[in-house]
Amino acid sequence: MKFYLIFWFSLLGITGIHAQSTFRVEGKTIDFHNSSPLANAEVRIGNHKTVSDAERIFVFKSIPEGLQILTAKHPDCEVFTEELTVDRPLRLTIKLEHHATEIEEVQISSGHRTKGLITVAALSKEDISQNSSENLGNLLRSISGVSTLKTGNNIVKPVIHGLYGSRILIFNNGVRMAEQEWGAEHAPNIETTAFNRINVVKGAGMLKYGGDAAGGTVLLEPRIFPPKDTLTGNATLSFISNGRGVKTGVQLARTWENRWFVTAGGTYKKLGDLYIPHHTLQNTGAEEHSLNFSFGKRSFMQGIELSYSHINQEFGIFRGAHLGGSEDFYRALNNEKSVYLDDFQYQIQHPKQEVGHHIAKMEMYKRFYNAGKFSLQYAFQLNHRKEYDIRRGEYSTLPSMDLKLMTHNLKFGHLLEREKWQIESGIEGNFQDNFPDPSTQARRLIPDYLRYDAGIFSVFQYQFSDQLKAEAGLRYDFTQYDAYKYYDRSEWDQRFSDRFPQFVMSESGSRILVRPQLQFHNIVANAGIRFTPSEIFSGTFNLSQTSRTPNAAELFADGLHHSAAIIEKGDLSLQQEVSYHINLSAATKLNILNGLQLEVSPYLLFSDNFINQLPTGIQNSNRGVFMIWDYQQTRARIFGVDADLELGINDQLTWISRFSALRGDDLENQEPLILMMPANFRNSIEWKSKNNSRLFFKLENETVLKQNRFPIRNQILDVIENGAIVSRTLDTSSTPSAYSLFHFSAGIGILKNFNINVTVNNLLNTEYRDALNRLRYFAPELGRSLILTLHYQF
Amino acid sequence: MKNILNIAVLFSLAFIMFSCRGNDVPEDIHEHEEIEKVTLTVTESGNTGNVQTISYIGGNANSPLTLENGKTYSVSVDFFHKHDGEYESMLDEIIEEKDQHFITYEFGGITANLMRTNGDVVRNDGKKLGLKTEWNITSAPVLAKVFIKLYHQSVAVDDHFPSASNQQGKVTGGEADADIKIDIQ
Numbered sequence: 001m002k003f004y005l006i007f008w009f010s011l012l013g014i015t016g017i018h019a020q021s022t023f024r025v026e027g028k029t030i031d032f033h034n035s036s037p038l039a040n041a042e043v044r045i046g047n048h049k050t051v052s053d054a055e056r057i058f059v060f061k062s063i064p065e066g067l068q069i070l071t072a073k074h075p076d077c078e079v080f081t082e083e084l085t086v087d088r089p090l091r092l093t094i095k096l097e098h099h100a101t102e103i104e105e106v107q108i109s110s111g112h113r114t115k116g117l118i119t120v121a122a123l124s125k126e127d128i129s130q131n132s133s134e135n136l137g138n139l140l141r142s143i144s145g146v147s148t149l150k151t152g153n154n155i156v157k158p159v160i161h162g163l164y165g166s167r168i169l170i171f172n173n174g175v176r177m178a179e180q181e182w183g184a185e186h187a188p189n190i191e192t193t194a195f196n197r198i199n200v201v202k203g204a205g206m207l208k209y210g211g212d213a214a215g216g217t218v219l220l221e222p223r224i225f226p227p228k229d230t231l232t233g234n235a236t237l238s239f240i241s242n243g244r245g246v247k248t249g250v251q252l253a254r255t256w257e258n259r260w261f262v263t264a265g266g267t268y269k270k271l272g273d274l275y276i277p278h279h280t281l282q283n284t285g286a287e288e289h290s291l292n293f294s295f296g297k298r299s300f301m302q303g304i305e306l307s308y309s310h311i312n313q314e315f316g317i318f319r320g321a322h323l324g325g326s327e328d329f330y331r332a333l334n335n336e337k338s339v340y341l342d343d344f345q346y347q348i349q350h351p352k353q354e355v356g357h358h359i360a361k362m363e364m365y366k367r368f369y370n371a372g373k374f375s376l377q378y379a380f381q382l383n384h385r386k387e388y389d390i391r392r393g394e395y396s397t398l399p400s401m402d403l404k405l406m407t408h409n410l411k412f413g414h415l416l417e418r419e420k421w422q423i424e425s426g427i428e429g430n431f432q433d434n435f436p437d438p439s440t441q442a443r444r445l446i447p448d449y450l451r452y453d454a455g456i457f458s459v460f461q462y463q464f465s466d467q468l469k470a471e472a473g474l475r476y477d478f479t480q481y482d483a484y485k486y487y488d489r490s491e492w493d494q495r496f497s498d499r500f501p502q503f504v505m506s507e508s509g510s511r512i513l514v515r516p517q518l519q520f521h522n523i524v525a526n527a528g529i530r531f532t533p534s535e536i537f538s539g540t541f542n543l544s545q546t547s548r549t550p551n552a553a554e555l556f557a558d559g560l561h562h563s564a565a566i567i568e569k570g571d572l573s574l575q576q577e578v579s580y581h582i583n584l585s586a587a588t589k590l591n592i593l594n595g596l597q598l599e600v601s602p603y604l605l606f607s608d609n610f611i612n613q614l615p616t617g618i619q620n621s622n623r624g625v626f627m628i629w630d631y632q633q634t635r636a637r638i639f640g641v642d643a644d645l646e647l648g649i650n651d652q653l654t655w656i657s658r659f660s661a662l663r664g665d666d667l668e669n670q671e672p673l674i675l676m677m678p679a680n681f682r683n684s685i686e687w688k689s690k691n692n693s694r695l696f697f698k699l700e701n702e703t704v705l706k707q708n709r710f711p712i713r714n715q716i717l718d719v720i721e722n723g724a725i726v727s728r729t730l731d732t733s734s735t736p737s738a739y740s741l742f743h744f745s746a747g748i749g750i751l752k753n754f755n756i757n758v759t760v761n762n763l764l765n766t767e768y769r770d771a772l773n774r775l776r777y778f779a780p781e782l783g784r785s786l787i788l789t790l791h792y793q794f
Numbered sequence: 795m796k797n798i799l800n801i802a803v804l805f806s807l808a809f810i811m812f813s814c815r816g817n818d819v820p821e822d823i824h825e826h827e828e829i830e831k832v833t834l835t836v837t838e839s840g841n842t843g844n845v846q847t848i849s850y851i852g853g854n855a856n857s858p859l860t861l862e863n864g865k866t867y868s869v870s871v872d873f874f875h876k877h878d879g880e881y882e883s884m885l886d887e888i889i890e891e892k893d894q895h896f897i898t899y900e901f902g903g904i905t906a907n908l909m910r911t912n913g914d915v916v917r918n919d920g921k922k923l924g925l926k927t928e929w930n931i932t933s934a935p936v937l938a939k940v941f942i943k944l945y946h947q948s949v950a951v952d953d954h955f956p957s958a959s960n961q962q963g964k965v966t967g968g969e970a971d972a973d974i975k976i977d978i979q
Contacts (some may be wrong), residue, residue, distance in 0.1 A: 324970035327943075339949045390947055390969060392827045393887045439821050448820045486822045509879060511822055620853025622829050624943075624973030718902075718939070718975065720975045725902035725939055 022062035025093030025778040029072070030057050042073040043094070045084060090306040121146075123198040130745065130757055133238045133247045133787055134200075135270070136170075136190045140218065143201050144658040145601070145642040147677040150773040151185035153274055153313040153782050154286045156355070158188070159772065160202050161603060161636050162664050162676045164217030166551040170218045171209065173307060175361050178407035178432060180446075182553040184774060185563060189311050189357035189383065189517060190266050191290035193236065193249050196223040202642065203603050204526065204544035204581040207475045208424060208459055211524030212548035213604065214579050222263075223474030225255045225298070233265075234793045242761075242785030243285065244344070259299045270348040273316075277767040277783040282340040283316040285348045302366040312356045316348040321778045322390055323565040325624030330717055330730045333777050349434050350388040350396075351563060358382045372416035381407040389562040395441055401560045402437035403446065412608035425458040443559050445568065446552050449544040450485035453549075457524075475524040479549040483516050485556055496572055503572075518555065520576045522547035528583075537588050544581040550574040554611050554631045564774070567619050567628045572631055579607035591733075594648025602641040608688035612666065614674060615713040615732075627715055627732075638676075652690060658682040663709065671711040678707035678735070678771055694749030703740040707771045710735055736776060739768035755791040762782065805873070805928045817881050824876065829944070831874040831881050834859070839866040839928070850974045858977035861904065863934045868911070871897065873944060873972060888944075892917045895944060896951040897924030898963035903938030906931050906976055907960045910953055921953040924963055938978035943970045 011593035029041040029052045032767050039054030042049065045060055046068045052058040063086050070084040072094055084090075121143040129141050137148040137156030149164050151158045157164050170177040170188050194199070199219040206217050240247065249267035267290045274284040289312050298307030320340035323329050332338070358381065365375035388398040411428030430453035436444040459473035484505075487496075489512045496503075496514075503514040528542035557570035587599040609780075616630040640662025647655045661683050665674030684700035715730040742764055747757035765784040769776040821854065831851050837861060838844035849856045873888065874881040888895050892915050899908050909923035917923060945951075948968030949959045955964035 193829055320967070324971060328970050328971055351863050383823060392946065392971065393891060395827045438821060441823060441826065443825055444825050466910055484820050507820075508822070513819075513822070622832060622850060622974060625853075720900045720902035720939075720941060723902060723905060725937065 002545040009402045014597060021064060021065050023086055023089045024091045025060040025063045025086065025092065027058060027090070027094060028052065029074070029094045031419075038074060040074070041094070044071045045069070045086075054219055096247060121200045121202065122699060123200075128192055128195065128198065128787070129234075129791055130235065130747065130759070132193050132236050132249065132789060132791075133240050133646070135194050135660075136188050136218075139192055139198070140200060142658075142682065143200055143202075144644050144682070145640070146200065147660075147680070147772060148700075149184060149234075149675065150770065150775070152284060152315070152321070152773070152775050154271075154284065154635050155185055155187045155317075157181075157184070157186070158218065159291075159675075159677060160200070160216035161605070161640060163605075163664050164674070164675075166212065166548065167215035168218065169210050169213045169216075170220070172220050172309070172359060172360065173222050174363065174379070175359055176210065176409065177357075178381050178405060178409075179355075179357055179383045180385055180403060180405060184550040185353075186355075186385070187313075187315075189355055190220065190311060191249075191288070191292075191309075191311050193267060194222070194251065194265055194290070194292050194309065195220040197221050202545045204288060204579075204582045204599070205528065205542045205583060207473045207524045207526055207544070207546075208426060208457055209684045211455065211457075211475045211477045211522050211546055214546045214548060214577070214581070222294075223253065225259075225261050227257050227259050227299075228255055229257045232794060233726075234791060236789060238787055238789040238790050240271065240785060240787050241638050242275045242782055243273065244346075245269065245271035245286075258297070259303075259488070260295075260297045262295040264291075264293045270346065273344045275783045275785070276780050277765050279337075279341040279592050280344045281318045281320070281338075281779050282343060282345070283319040283349055285346055286314065286318045287348065288313045294364075299718045300367065302457070303364070305363045306359045306361070307363075310356070310509035313354070314348055315353045317351040317353065318775055318779060319349075319351070319562065321775045322351045322455070322563070325565060325621070325626050326618070326623045326715055326717055326730055327587075327719070329565065329732070329777070330719065330728065333730070338778055343647070347355075350390055353397075354385045354386045354388070354389050372414055375413040376414075377409075377413075379407075379409045379412050381405075381409075387563055391442075398442075400438050400442045401445060402440050404435040404437065406433045406435075407431070417581065421460065421462045423458060423460045425456075427454075427456045429454050431668065442562075443484075445557060445559055445561055446484050447485040447556050449481055449552060449556070450483075451552075452478075454478045469530045470528065472527045473525065475522075477520075477522040477524070477547070477549070479520040479522070481516065481518045481552075481555065483518075483552075483556060484512050484560070486514050487518060491558070500572055503693065516555070516572055518572070520549040522549060522576050522578075536590060538582070538587070540585045542581070542583040542598065544583070546579050546581065548577040548579075548611075550611055550631075557631065560626065565626065566615075567626045568613075569628060569630045571631050574611060574631065575609055577607060577609055577611050577633070578608065579605055592647065594650050594654075596648070597644075597646045599644045600641065601643070602639070604637070604639040606637050608635050609633040610653075610666075612636065614711065615715070618715060625715070625717065634669060636665065637667055638662060638664040638673065652687055654686045654688075656684045656686065666711070669711070674711050674713075675772060676707065676709065678705050678738075680704040692749070694747065694755060696745075696747050698745045700743040700745075701740060702743065704738060704770070706738040707735040710771075732777065735771040736769035739766060739770075741766055741768070753793050755789075755793070757787075757789040757791065759789070761787070808878040817826070823879075826875050826877055828875060829873045829884065829970035830876045830940070832850060832972055833872045833874070834842075834942070835870045835872070836861075836929075837868045844972055848976055850976065855904070856964065858979045859940070861929070861931045861935060861938075861978050863904075865930055865931055867929045867931070869929055871925055871942065872893065888916050888925075889923075893919070894947050895923060895964065896953075896968075897966055898941075898943050898947055898965060898976045899924070899927065900962060901938070901978075902941070904931065904935040904940075905927050906940075908961070908962050910961045910963075917951075919951075921951050922961070924953070927961075935978045940976050940978055942972075942974050942976070944972035945969065946971045 011047035029038045041052045043058045050058050068084045137158045140146045140158045147159045149159050179189050201217040209217050231254050235250045238247040247269040251265035253263045255261045269288040271286045273280040292309040320338035361379040363377040383405040386405045387401040389400040408431045413426040415424045423484050432451040434449050455477040457475035460505045461471045463469045489510050492512045503516045505513045505515050509604050526544035530540045532538040555570045557568040561568050582604045585601040590596045613631050617626045617628045618625050643659045645657040661679035664676040681703045686698040689695040712733045719728050743761050745759040749755050764785045767780045837848040873884045883979040909928045911926045914926045915923040945965045945968040948965040950966040952964045
C-alpha cells in the first residue's frame, strides 16, 4: 500500500520573498483507483498532526520551513512515510491505495457474500482443509443448490441447479478448465487443497467469465500473500478408512516484503477398493498425484505471475458395472447382489480411467491513475484422458478412448473504477485441438477437431446510493468448429446428407468422411440490482440471457460408448442453447439469540432450445441390444429455490440449515427433465470452544428425498423364463428411495500450529442409493468412512 | 522486470509453437475386435446332407433355423471380425484365450437338450467352451428362438447347467461379446 503524492502549488495570496519560517500546508485524501474522497486519514508533518475531515480536507496552518517527514495513516492502509520539503505554501493531494477488495477476500470465511450483484457461496480455507481428502464435487455438495453427478464414488461432477458439464464453468486460479467436461463420467481434474477459497456462483450472471455458464461458475482461488519476508506453508496427512487409504500434501510459500513470491506444493492420494455396507466393491480404488509451482510479484499497482500445475488421476471403475449390452444390464439388475464384491485390493485394473492435466499460465497487470487497470493473461492446458475397458486379445492392454485436448487462451482485460461506477471489459481468444489417438484401434466417439473461440464483453456497475447498486453487462462470443469425422454411410444418408452435403470429403466402402465446419454466434446479457435498505435486509434481482455453443459430444458423438454400454448420437444441426434466467435473493440478519442469518434464493431458467440427452430407441447389434441416447433440443424450464439459515444459539453453539428443491420440465415432450436433483435438506449443529484450543464438534444430517419426477424411458427386452420367451422391462428410469445420513466431525489444535481432525461420514453405515449416481443400479453408495487428518501450519 | 517479461514471452511462444498439431486428415479406424459376424452350422445327425448355415450380421440372422421335433443336430458356432473388408474367423484367438471365454445357449418356445461334445474345446478348469454342441429337439417349435451368447471374463462358469444331461450353460459375471437371437421354425 503506497501513498502517492501529487504536489499542486498555489500562491494562496502570499507573494514575494518574505522571511517567514512557517507555511500553510493543506490538501485532500482520496482513493487512488476511483478518486473517491477518504475521510479520517491521519496526516502528520513533523510534530504536527491532523485528521482529514468529512470533506476529506486536511489543513496545517503553520509548518516550519525545511525538510519535514510526512506520514499518512488510514484504517485500511499501511503507514506511509516520505520526506517533504516545505519552502512555500503547499496544496497536496494524497492518493491512498484502498485495498478493501483484497482485505475482504482475505477475511471472508464460509457462507454467502455478495460479489458485485451476485450472491456467492464460499468455502473457506478451513472448510477445504477439514475435507482435504474429498474431491471437488463432494466438497461442493455442502452448498445449497449444489448436488453431484457420479459414476461410482471417485468420479464426481458438480451439478448446480440441475445443470452440469459444459454449463458449469470451473476456473483454476483464473484459468477456465478445458478437460472434456462434456462427459457425464468425466470428473473435474482439480486438487482442491492447493486453493485458499472456493467461490460458487449459482446460476448465470457472471458473464465476464463466459457466456455459457447457465448453471454457474466455480472459482478456485489461491492465497493472497501479505508483503512479508517469510516462509509459510502447511503439511497434511490423512488416513481414510473407506478404501484403507492415505492422502498427504505439502504447500510452501516464500514471500518477500517487496511482494515477490514463490510457491510450490504437491499431493499424493491412494485408495484401495471402496467399502459399501458389509462389502467392498472390486476395482474401485484410486490413485492421484499433483504438483503446483508459481512465482511472481503482486503489488497493487502492477504484477506478474507465472504458474504451472499438474494432476494425474487413475480411477478404477466398479467391475460389476462393466456390461456388454442391455441384456447384461438386465441380468445385473436382477441378481440379488453383484458377484464382484470383497477380495479387497489396492491394484487398479481394467476398466479404469487415467487422466493427466497440465496448466501453465502467465499473467500480467498494471494500474494507471485515471486509466484504470490493464491485465493480460495467457494460459496453456493439456488434458490427456485414457479410458480402459475390458477388451479382447491383443487389444486388452489398449485404451478404448485416448483423447488429447490442447487449449490455448489469451485474454486482455480492463477495469476502470470511479467513485460511483466501474466498468470492466475484456477480449479473449481461445484455440483448442482435440486429438483422439487412433492407436486405440477403437472407433472414435469424439472426432479430431479444432475449435476457435473469440469473445468480447463489458460490464457496467453503478452505485446509486449506499442502498442501491445496479449492474448491466453484454458479451458476444464467436465459435467455429473444424472437424474431421467418419460416419457409416447409412447413418449419414439417413440423418445428415440432405442438410450438409457440403461437408462430404470422400467415401470408401461403407464409410464416409465429412469435414463439418460449424459456426456459432452467442450474445449474452445480464442486468441486476442489489438493494440494501437497512443493515438487516438485502435483496438482489438478476436477469440474464446465456448462450452456449454445443459441445463436441452434442454435435459429433457417434457410436458405442463402451464404459456406459450405450450408443450415443450427436446432431450436427444443433443450434446454440439460449436460455433466460431470473435469480432472486433475499437475505436478512436478525438479533435472535446470538444472531440469525436467513437467505432465500428462488430462480427460474427457460430455454427454447435446451440440449438434452435422452434414450430414444434401441439398436440391435451382434453384442445384443443397446439403448440409443440422442442429443436433442427441446423447450425446457427449471425453477427452484435454495434456502440457507444460520442461527447462533450462543457464542459457541451454531445451527446451520440448508434446503434445496427444484423442478425441471421438458415442455415439448411433456415430461420431467432427466437427472434432476431431488429435494434435500442439510442440518448441522456445531460447537466451538472459546479458548485457543480450536476444539470443535459438529454433527450433521443430510436428507435427500425420493425424486418422483423423471422421464420414463425404459427398454423392453425378450428374455427366456421357464422355457418361454417373455418380454420384460429393463427399468433404468426409476429412482431410488429417500435416504438420511449422519456425519460427525471434531477437531482440536495442539500447540500453535498443529491440528487434528476426525471425520466420520455415514456414521450409521446406512445403505442407500443416490438418484444421480449412474452406477446406482449395480451397488449402493459408500458405507461408513473414518478420516483422521493431521494438519501442520507454519 | 524486463528480463522476466522477455522470459514470459519466450515461454508463451514456445508453447504455441510446439503445441500446434495442425489439422491433418485422420485415417479411419476399422475395429478388428468387434464380432462382425456369427455363423451357426447345423447338421442333422444321420442326414449329413441337411446342413443349415445361419449368418448373424448387424443384429439380424439371414434366415430362421429349421429344427424338427425328435431329431438331433450337430452344431458348431464361429465368430468373425473384419479385416480389410473381409471376414476372418476369430476361433484361433478364442481358443487361445479359452479360459476367458464361455458360450451359453437358451431355448425359448422349444424344448431341447444340449450336450457339449467330445470335440469341444476344454478350458483349464475342465469346463467345455461350447463351440461344438449337439441339440436333441423334444418338442415342436412355437414362436421359438435360441439365444446364443459368447461371454468374456466371467467370474465363474457352469457347463452342467441346468443339468449334466442338458448343458446349456450359465455364467456368473463377465460381459457378452456376442449376443445373438435366432428364430426357430
